[in-house]
Amino acid sequence: MTLAADYIVIGAGSAGCVVAAELIRRQVGRVIVLEAGPSDQHPLVKMPFGLVWLMGSKTRDWRFSSTQQAGLEGRQLKIPRGRMLGGSGSINSMVWFRGTRRDFNDWGYPEWDWSSVEPAFQAVEEKLRPHQLSGAHPVTQKLSAMFSGNSGAAPTPEYESAGVFNFNLHNGRRWSAADAFLRPALGSGNLQIITGVEVDRIDIETHRARRVILVDGTEISAHKGIILSAGSIGSPSILMRSGIGDRSDLSAIGIDVKHDLPQVGRNLHDHPSVGLYFAGPNSGYGLTLGQSLAWAAAPFRYAMTGKGRLASPTVEGGAFFNARGTDAVPDVQSHFIPFKLGWTGQRYTYGAGYFADVCLCRPKSRGELRLLSADPRVAPAVDLGILQDPSDLDTLVAGLFRLRKLLAQTDFGSYRAAEVFPAETAQSDDAMRRYVIERCATAYHPVGTAAIGAVVSPSLNVMGIENLWVADASVMPQVTSANTNAPSMMIGWKAATFITQEAA
Ligand SMILES: Cc1cc2nc3c(=O)[nH]c(=O)nc-3n(C[C@H](O)[C@H](O)[C@H](O)COP(=O)(O)OP(=O)(O)OC[C@H]3O[C@@H](n4cnc5c(N)ncnc54)[C@H](O)[C@@H]3O)c2cc1C
Known part of the structure; x- marks a missing residue:
């Protein structure tokens, strides 16, 4: 050729x-x-x-993976x-x-x-x-109640705000x-x-x-x-x-x-990211008996109308806020997923719920990418350097505590679910630090x-x-x-x- x-x-x-x-x-x-x-x-x-x-x-x-991350006790991402x-x-x-x-x-x-x-x-x-996602799950729509004065517009990283995000989606x-x-x-x-x-x-x-x-x-x-x-x-x-x-x-x-x-x-x-898991029978999407008909109908509904749960990009909204609540300038973003996610590694998990992460807006840690071989079929060594700077861990820990508080204060009405992980296992600062080290990944x-x-x-x-x-x-x-x-x-x-x- x-x-x-x-x-x-x-x-x-x-x-x-x-x-x-x-x-x-x-x-x-x-x-x-x-x-x-x-x-x-x-x-x-x-x-x-x-x-x-x-x-x-x-x-x-x-399907790349990272090198063993020193900041995560050797975990690969x-x-x-x-x-x-x-x-x-x-x-x-x-x-x-x-x-x-x-x-x-x-x-x-x-x-x-x-x-x-x-x-x-x-x-x-x-x-x-x-444009802002239409048809977001009602529990996602409730996020706009997190900060007073929020008009329902998509949040912005310029100031503390929450709600349904904008997406590059057309007709589902x-x-x-x-x-x-x-x-x-x-x-x-x-x-x-x-x-x-x-x-x-x-x-x-x-x-x-x-x-x-x-x-x-x-x-x-x-x-x-x-x-x-x-x-x-x-x-x-x-x-x-x-x-x-x-x-x-x-x-x-x-x-x-x-x-x-x-x-x-x-x-x-x-962006390092780590989240909280919530479960409750009437909250977000999930595998429950009550939702089985909706799941069965979902492919047809999506094919006919471009709507429904299969039109959800999983992340539907979230928030920007200051991890310590000391400044009006956000230093963390939260992605809100109105689906019950598993935390034990299984792909599918039963029950309904939602998930919200804390993701550092401006991480200080740095890693590097190196070639291991001149052969293009050999993947490079990708060291993401996650949590190499101690201040990143501090901000994630503070952010998770503040996220927990903000979600507790938000009026989710009947869609509210209880935090099920890490919940009581991460109440103290030390326990939350451990949680972050064990669970932190990235936002890709x-x-x-x-x-x-x-x-x-x-x-x-x-x-x-x-x-x-x-x-x-x-x-x-x-x-x-x-x-x-x-x-x-x-x-x-x-x-x-x-x-x-x-x-x-
Ligand atoms: C799972 C996931 C979820 C994400 N969610 C979001 C989100 O919701 N919103 C958001 O803003 N960002 C998101 N991101 C990040 C965002 O998509 C990326 O930052 C962005 O697409 C990067 O664009 P890019 O042009 O740098 O690289 P890419 O879009 O990755 O493009 C690189 C291209 O180069 C090709 N390529 C690579 N090597 C070679 C080679 N040797 N020969 C020929 N071709 C090659 C690849 O196949 C690929 O098509 C997400 C990323 C992932 C992976």
Whole structure:
């Protein structure tokens, strides 16, 4: 196969779909998108509740795991990442948050302050049209009573607030970056999407990105440039296999160093998350005799109307608040799931209930990603660094106590359920600390492994290499205060602007 294009985008995820479609709209030439996974045209991808089965799928989830986490007494964490058109945006819960103004102003780079990113968010939202979930379970709707003065609007990380979240869903179906951006761009005739092709590395000659080399050895040339949008695990791995990374690390595994850039793979972080479990006969969704008819009818109801429990993205709402209640500025987010979740590891559990987590908005802990081999079939070592900074544990503990109090004060009416785990086993500060260490996971928002200012310039060029950009969640120097899909798509939009400006 001999292939060539003006631009090659590696990875058709949240950011990759946007950057490819925007390059096409700006008429920069022929674009090829290379995606390791299959198409996203599958009922479980389109049906919001389907994510329960997609996570862990052998074909649509990369199923990474972390190294043994020192902060969690050696526990390893699952790291799901979408592997299909739409990327992680095809297996995510579709929660839509931009982050806060402060998040972007604090990054401290030209072109990334709030006034520069806001128009890009607006442009993305014009196509994606995120909106507050309709048909949320009544117990989720009750969340808006958590803070006085709440109008029922979606909460915001800018101040303490609670309620039903905004989602990128349309008529009960997932509406990802592949739906809103990539597929519509096919009409131009200048876009080629190739699925089922895994990229090994980028061929760099005299500090210039020339072509992409697939795992099967196929080479694809890029006349004008290559955009790496393989996500926070994939992008640094490809950079390192291409010889861009820490010289001694790469040499140790036999990779020919093309450019010594020690920060590739460093600064990895994610939102740590840990939650409380509630059960009660009249509360949320669950497997009960009383709900058996509703579950049996759910597939038909969903097929006919796009509504009902299978239209639930599982997370339906939540809150932002200050863990210690000492400041009006939220430092934690809570995701509320109106389903009874099990806490003993089983997939299905009987009874009705709900679950709410506490998730740090701005974690201080950092980990790193390293290659173990030059062979692309060997997964990298992913150290998420969870709870490496003691203040993260302190804030999670305080946040769980405050969450417990806030949920107790919220008027759930007849939908109220009792906390069943950790309940009385985590009443003291010490017991709650133990609980966090034993149970803490992440919200699946890894970022930072090719950060602006450390690996890429503010215009997303890989430092020291021509014609190579990174456009995905890996470029965030610090994770935003809420879910990361919207910021990833905004980054894709900004990347297309920079690349087009450079080409002009
Ligand atoms: C289970 C889950 C739930 C989540 N829930 C939410 C949520 O509700 N709201 C929210 O805002 N965020 C959520 N997130 C996070 C959000 O989806 C991600 O932050 C966002 O999608 C990241 O976008 P990206 O473009 O950086 O990477 P991705 O969307 O992951 O895209 C990377 C793409 O590159 C491809 N790729 C990787 N390596 C290669 C290779 N070697 N060759 C070819 N292709 C390759 C991948 O298959 C993938 O398609 C969730 C994530 C997960 C996993």
